[in-house]
Amino acid sequence: MTPILNISALSRRLPASVRLVGLAVLAGLTYGAAMAPPAAAAPMSDWRASCEFKAAPQGYGESMRYTNCMHQNECQRMANAAGTTIYTAGCFGVAPDAPAAPAAPASGRR
Numbered sequence: 001m002t003p004i005l006n007i008s009a010l011s012r013r014l015p016a017s018v019r020l021v022g023l024a025v026l027a028g029l030t031y032g033a034a035m036a037p038p039a040a041a042a043p044m045s046d047w048r049a050s051c052e053f054k055a056a057p058q059g060y061g062e063s064m065r066y067t068n069c070m071h072q073n074e075c076q077r078m079a080n081a082a083g084t085t086i087y088t089a090g091c092f093g094v095a096p097d098a099p100a101a102p103a104a105p106a107s108g109r110r
Contacts, residue, residue: 051069075091085095 050065051072053066053069057063057066071090072094075086075089075094076097078089078091079086079094079096080098083096085093087093
């Protein structure tokens, strides 16, 4: 077993520049781990599968999940009606189910 006094003496013998470089490397690794790319978002159909209720929710947890499902359903309907991704009314990045059809050009005859 290594006594703590030997480890403490070793850190005092290292020059300040080596300790600073070690700290910078540690900070860089920590920053790199924190900036990892986020996981891919789940497909939109996943929330619908978990929102199929056969009966009215009875418990507090189930009623919270039911309320969230109703909110998701409203967000999806607003996104479908607008034809674009919705970022308002608490709907963060809800995309429409199907892309909006391009508008037909108006006829040029008069």
